[in-house]
Amino acid sequence: MRRDSPLGRDGRARLGAALLAGVVLVAVLAPLLTTGDPAAQHDVVATRLLTPFTTDRFGAFHLLGTDRLGRDVWTRLAYGARVSLAVGTLAVVLSLTIGVSVGAAAALLRGWLSTALLALTDFALAVPRVVLLLLLAALWAPSVMLVVLVLGATGWMTVARLVYAESRSLSARPFAESALALGAGRARLLVRHLLPNLLTPLVVAAALGVGNAILLEAGLSFLGLGVQPPAPSWGNMIAAGRDALMDAPWIAGAPGVALVLVVVGCTLLGDALQDRLSPP
């Protein structure tokens, strides 16, 4: 791929953006695209475990069939997208904030404070993330907010490393040195000169981070430690479909496919951006 070609020409970027745009659209327009309440149940016996593309006795059409309790899988999927996207985005915003603060502080402050921050980052990187996630999610009452906090608090280390390394190398460049020579303070150097140059790598990290956070949120909800039923989340939908794998594979199948599409979208977009950043 050529370095100067616009991002729109990159097939990966277009596919990734299209996938994400589709999911965002479904999430935003969920009330219009579905039959309404994701927890709605009619006559459970008459409407449960209907196969995809069937119309039930009450005249409601079920694009992706119904689950064990007769709830429409497509409706739950669309509302679950709201949860996944919101949790993924908020968690990444939080981890970017922490990561940029820690990384920039370690780069601009010298001495023991910088060493301590770097040691903290290395330590946090070596901790198996899921062990911490499980602990935090299990010890406090599960809620969407807690999932965001936990994912944000355990995902900042790579960002901090990135910001630290880039800031150090940028600080040595002539434009940064001349800014300092002109009397700019360290805060001004960071905000006006370093952060704008860090934007692209941070966007790449964010794109990959959102995909990862969405996967982990679904994982926590799958274990019953994230979004609590009856609120729909892709993770708890997969968990609920687990008992019906034989009779109704669409219940666990649909949210899994949705997860893969979102994460593929994030990864493709991140890859395309990354290649523009560091052309081969």
Add this chain to the structure above:
Amino acid sequence: MLRPLLLRAAAGLAVVWGVVTLVFLLLHVAPGDPAALLVGSAATPAQILEQRRALGLDRPLPAQYAAWLGRFARGDWGTSIASGRPVRAVLGRAWPATARLVLLSLLLSYALGIGLGVVQASTGGTRLDTALSTVSVTLFALPGYWLGLMLVMLFTYKLRLLPAFGAAGLDAEFLPAGARALDALRHLALPVATLAIIGLGGVARFVRGAMLDLRGSLFLVTAEAKGLTPGRVLVHHALRNALIPVLTLLGLSLPAVFSGAVFVETIFAWPGVGRVLVEAVQARDYPVVLAAAAVSAALVVAGNLLAELLTGWADPRLRTSHAA
């Protein structure tokens, strides 16, 4: 050669100590009382108090920490609050199962992933490369627990080929040695396949990138100019150099692989550390949670050390001064 290694090991021990300290603090800050959980909802306050005293939970936090750390370091990990069994026995049985699962799946995912990455790099930019890239990105995006369920649906329920739960059949103890080994392998198949498939995509992506980065390097031009076949240049010169960042990736990806194992063990009822941890966390079984966190951190640290040794083997330049 030895000194940097010892320094590394010391840093690794510090990480394990940090993890258990963090977990200890979190457990005690969190709401919820293990004593109340243990005696049940019908207990009187006096009974709960008695239980707290029996578990040592009524002492000040620093005293509890010091006493616990001392015992922990000596290898006395206490007894499980939920089952009453010694924690060491619980984890002593669990960790080999996890190590087996993680090692086998890492081996498979790196062997297949490196192969896939090399094919992609040698066909760089063609339709085949694009198709394989799509495959590897999709594999990379698969949630392990979901893939596990789909494999169970296909191989256990539909085809009735492979068992989906546990590490051995109910009758395993009564089988002759050969049949018992086969039974163990059949139980390993689905969990290992799940972890290997999700790991494979990431490795292939990375290898492809690392090999494409080497394109046009002078040593590759020289090798070609010497008249070596393209295959030999690819494997002996390009791949060998591309393997160095891949080995670094191996070390860095261990926490993620272990995280994947937690979910996969839960799906397949695999008797490993991940499943012990999930169950202990849900039952608020403090001693088991602490020890399981320590063991998982230790496995990750040990794996990192191993990856570093491998990097030194692959790149002689790193063997001396830079190893520290």
